[in-house]
Amino acid sequence: MEHKTLAELSKALQNKEISSVELTQFYLDRINKFDEKLNSFITVCDEHALNMAKAADARIQSGNFTALTGIPVAQKDIFCTQGIKTSCGSKMLDNFIAPYESTVTHKFNEAGAVMIGKTNMDEFAMGSSNENSYYGAVQNPWKNNTVPGGSSGGSASAVAARLAAAATGTDTGGSIRQPAALCGITGLKPTYGRVSRYGMIAFASSLDQGGPMTQTAEDAAMVLNVMAGHDVKDSTCINKDVPDYTSNLNDSIKGLRIGVPEEYIAGDIEADVAKCIEETIKTLRSMGAEIKTVKMPHTKVGLSAYYIIAPAEASSNLARYDGVRYGYRCNDPKNLEDMYTRTRSEGFGDEVKRRIMTGTYALSAGYYDAYYLKAQQIRKLISEDYKQAFKDVDVILTPTSPSTTFEIGAVKDPISMYLTDVFTIPANLAGLPGISFPCGMANNLPVGVQLVGNYFEEAKLLNVAHQYQQETNWHTMLPEGYSA
Amino acid sequence: MQIDANEIQKIGKLAKLSFDKKEQEKYAENLNKILDFVEQMNQYDTTGITPMAHPLDIAQPMRKDAVTEPDVREDMLKLAPEANAGLYVVPQVIEDKES
Numbered sequence: 001m002e003h004k005t006l007a008e009l010s011k012a013l014q015n016k017e018i019s020s021v022e023l024t025q026f027y028l029d030r031i032n033k034f035d036e037k038l039n040s041f042i043t044v045c046d047e048h049a050l051n052m053a054k055a056a057d058a059r060i061q062s063g064n065f066t067a068l069t070g071i072p073v074a075q076k077d078i079f080c081t082q083g084i085k086t087s088c089g090s091k092m093l094d095n096f097i098a099p100y101e102s103t104v105t106h107k108f109n110e111a112g113a114v115m116i117g118k119t120n121m122d123e124f125a126m127g128s129s130n131e132n133s134y135y136g137a138v139q140n141p142w143k144n145n146t147v148p149g150g151s152s153g154g155s156a157s158a159v160a161a162r163l164a165a166a167a168t169g170t171d172t173g174g175s176i177r178q179p180a181a182l183c184g185i186t187g188l189k190p191t192y193g194r195v196s197r198y199g200m201i202a203f204a205s206s207l208d209q210g211g212p213m214t215q216t217a218e219d220a221a222m223v224l225n226v227m228a229g230h231d232v233k234d235s236t237c238i239n240k241d242v243p244d245y246t247s248n249l250n251d252s253i254k255g256l257r258i259g260v261p262e263e264y265i266a267g268d269i270e271a272d273v274a275k276c277i278e279e280t281i282k283t284l285r286s287m288g289a290e291i292k293t294v295k296m297p298h299t300k301v302g303l304s305a306y307y308i309i310a311p312a313e314a315s316s317n318l319a320r321y322d323g324v325r326y327g328y329r330c331n332d333p334k335n336l337e338d339m340y341t342r343t344r345s346e347g348f349g350d351e352v353k354r355r356i357m358t359g360t361y362a363l364s365a366g367y368y369d370a371y372y373l374k375a376q377q378i379r380k381l382i383s384e385d386y387k388q389a390f391k392d393v394d395v396i397l398t399p400t401s402p403s404t405t406f407e408i409g410a411v412k413d414p415i416s417m418y419l420t421d422v423f424t425i426p427a428n429l430a431g432l433p434g435i436s437f438p439c440g441m442a443n444n445l446p447v448g449v450q451l452v453g454n455y456f457e458e459a460k461l462l463n464v465a466h467q468y469q470q471e472t473n474w475h476t477m478l479p480e481g482y483s484a
Numbered sequence: 485m486q487i488d489a490n491e492i493q494k495i496g497k498l499a500k501l502s503f504d505k506k507e508q509e510k511y512a513e514n515l516n517k518i519l520d521f522v523e524q525m526n527q528y529d530t531t532g533i534t535p536m537a538h539p540l541d542i543a544q545p546m547r548k549d550a551v552t553e554p555d556v557r558e559d560m561l562k563l564a565p566e567a568n569a570g571l572y573v574v575p576q577v578i579e580d581k582e583s
Contacts, residue, residue, distance in 0.1 A: 099559040192539040206539060232552075235545055236538075304522040315499060322500070324572050329565035333575045340500045353501055357492070357511055358518055360499040374525050376535030381528065383536055414514055415521050431539020455540065 001026055002162035002484055003476070006071055006219035009165055013060060013070045020053040020060070020070030023165075024114050027072045031117065031163050034482065038139045040148070040157040042077045043085050044117040052114040059112050067222050069112030074164035076155050077118040078125055079105045079210070080199040088201045089121040089133040089151075092321050092328045092347035102199025103231045104168060104210050111226045116164050120154030123349045124318065125175055125203045127151050128420045129411065132351045137408050140183055141479040142445055146405040149179030149420075155213045156183040161482050166223050167213045172203050173306055174400075174424025176211050177436035181400035181448025184438045184477060186465060187213045188220045189424075191456050192431035193238035195224075196231035204313035205236070207306075207428045216475050217437060217465035221245035224458060238456075245459050249466040254288030256464065258451075259393030261296040264423065270403045276440030276447040277399050283471060284397075284464075294389040294396065298381040302426040305382070307418055308362050308375035309429070314352075315359030321347060354414060383430040390454045395464060398423045400436040400448035427452045435461040438474035446474070487515045 001023075004012070012018045028046055035041055049072065056070035080086045080098035087093045101109070108115065122132040130138040130153025140148040141161040148157040152169030156179035159167050169176035171189035180187025188211045195210045202208060212223035225246065230239040260281065269277070285291055323329035323343030330346050333339030348356070362371035389396060401420055411417045427434040432452050439449040453461045469475045487495075489508035492515070496503055503511060557570065566573040 096563070099556060099563065206537065232547065238540065238542075239545075298528065301524055301528060304525045307518060308522055308525075319500075323565060324574055325560070326563035326565075335575050336577050339575050341502050344500050345502050348501070354511065354514055354518075356499050356501065357495055358515060361487070361495050361515065361519075364495070364498060371522065373535055374530060375522075376537060377530035377533040378525055378528060380533050380536035381530065383539075413517075415517055418521075429539070 002030070002478065002482065005215050006165045006222060007216070009071060010067050010222070014065065016060070020056040020114060021050060023070065024049050024053040024072050024116065027116055027164055030161070034161055035163060038141060038157050038161055038163070039136050040120055040138050040154040040161070040163060041074070041117040042087055042089070042120050042135050042154070045084060045115055048084065049114050049116045056112045056114060066111045068108065068226055070114060071165045072114045072116040073108055074117050074119045074155055074158045074167040075105055075108070075115055076121055076152055076168050076170060078121060078170050078201045079168065080201070081105050081115065081118065084118065086118065086201070087134070088125070089123040089135060090347070090349065090352070091134045094134065094328065096327050098199070100199060103196035103233060104200060104227055107226050113226070119152070119158055119167060122151035122153065123352050124201070124314070125151040125170055125172055126314070126351050126355055128174070128178060128417050130154065130179070131408060132349055134349060140405045141482055142184065143405060145408050147182070147408055149182035149401070149405065151175040152213060153179050156180055156185060156187070159183070159185045159213050159215065160479060162478065166219055168210060168227070169213045170200060170208055170210045171428065172207045172310060173428050174421040176213060177424050177434055177448070177450055178401050178421060180213055180436045182405045182446065184446030184474070185213060185215060186217050186220050186435070186437040186475060187211065188224060188435045188458065188461065189427065189433060190224065190228065190458050191433045193236050194433070194456065194458065195227045196229070196234045196237045198231055198233035202317040204310040205317060206313060207310060217435070217462045217469055218246065218249055220435070221249060221462045221466070224462070240456065243459055245462055248459050248463050251463050252288065253284070253464055253467045256289040256395070257393040258284060258289050258291050259294035259389050259396045260291060261299065261396065261398060262293050263296055263300055264398045268402055269399055270442070272442030273399050273403060273447050276442060277449060280439040280449045281397065284468065287467060287471060292393055294393055296385040296389060298378065298385050299426040301378055302382050302429055303418060303422050305375040305378040306425045306429060307358070308371045309379065311355040311359030312362050312372050313359070315356045315363065318352070318356055351414070379429045382426050386430045386432060386452070394453070394460060396452045398450050400424060400450040404442050404445035404447060423450060431455070433458045433461055435465055437465045437468065438477070439472070440474060487512050487519070
């Protein structure tokens with residue numbers, strides 16, 4: 001059963017070969033068996049999930065079902081779920097039970113999906129290793145004591161270990177794609193504005209975007225079908241028709257123009273990762289794609305611009321955590337000032353404080369132009385680089401991450417950690433969609449390749465990834481010890 | 485620009501975060517490293533480039549000024565660390581004259 005994709009499970013449910021209750025119990029048993037070690041869930045919704053499964057089975061019986069009805073899905077603990085704890089990986093929200101439902105989880109509920117639990121993550125989605133969670137680090141199922149990537153590390157680990165049929169993630173600078181790469185799964189960050197951010201706890205509002213984390217591109221297409229679409233509750237959510245993302249998966253990629261930035265070829269990539277990427281390019285070429293070199297001179301500096309823009313927006317967004325209306329409040333405050341300061345100093349973890357401090361500094365009087373304005377100008381240049389490149393190519397290919405997974409605790413310097421997002425950040429700055437899917441193994445660890453497409457070209461990215469997955473088997477691999 | 489422990493205290497005041505002496509030094513070192521790193525932005529001439537505030541060049545949509553949300557006052561107040569008579573309770577802000 002754990003080898004079945006979401007698409008296969010969906011068929012099995014509809015053909016009544018299995019019930020949603022059985023399937024949900026199957027995953028709950030796996031969580032029970034494996035998650036003590038992996039720590040990929042913050043909350044497991046046993047009873048709630050089984051009730052949802054019963055309702056799903058009734059829907060299937062009555063013929064009123066969707067492709068996701070009865071499918072157990074794990075939700076990143078950044079999406080507000082009414083009546084169920086939403087912690088965002090932080091002590092600040094350890095006691096927070098959302099009074100409303102996020103649009104994304106609402107859409108899953110409407111589709112009849114079963115919420116099996118809420119996944120672990122870096123605190124407020126700030127991190128690339130999932131080591132910054134108040135609930136402890138998450139393990140990558142591929143190797144003992146290694147990180148799953150971050151910030152959607154719990155979701156990536158859970159899907160890789162088959163503790164859920166699919167999961168959601170959010171991506172501000174690579175938080176869906178990088179953990180997908182490190183855990184050997186498929187992850188898609190849609191175009192900014194494709195998926196509603198209502199009820200998705202804000203980190204950097206001009207960059208954040210939710211998306212699917214699944215075994216295959218086909219599964220991702222099915223999940224995106226549920227997630228995407230206009231929402232009046234999010235003023236940045238684009239009012240544009242949602243295509244059926246599964247409809248063109250089988251298109252040939254003959255004649256597809258793939259751009260490979262010359263700047264990335266020369267970048268600091270682990271040799272084994274570079275080898276996998278070269279192999280992937282060869283495979284895609286043999287499938288009829290045309291490979292072209294493109295120039296993206298400003299993407300290198302994207303990381304710098306990001307580490308001003310994201311902390312600046314975060315410092316503003318996180319000002320709301322003041323101990324007054326919800327969340328943590330320090331004990332026995334002496335006065336209002338003491339309450340604000342101690343609540344925040346005790347409630348936030350180290351990395352979150354570092355980003356709030358960086359952002360506060362960058363936005364403070366006298367430094368605004370030198371840092372924030374400059375970064376927004378660089379952002380424009382990066383966006384122009386893409387615009388130029390998409391005149392000649394359909395998609396742009398890079399590694400997702402410069403390395404495979406690393407040991408928990410191995411990367412101590414914040415800047416070194418930031419560097420793991422060097423290939424994923426430019427797409428966030430430009431607001432473009434990007435996908436990561438498994439493309440090889442280096443020393444028995446998964447390697448991911450990234451494709452970035454033009455605005456609203458998610459279907460194209462899923463098509464290319466799906467076609468690649470018809471030719472290769474990297475996406476079917478299960479880490480050792482996780483078979484039934 | 486070098487940030488020292490004093491500067492960290494000042495920024496912390498703006499961000500409502502406090503740090504002990506050891507933390508001040510650590511954050512000063514971290515912030516200096518980050519600021520040194522982002523220094524590479526200055527290798528690029530951005531004269532005349534319009535700053536990009538939104539990933540898609542679109543205008544902010546407007547909606548009718550109508551009530552669309554239900555009253556959830558009680559649900560919201562239930563989440564508060566301390567609430568009383570429909571109000572959020574915080575430590576006293578204005579001091580008594582006598583004290």
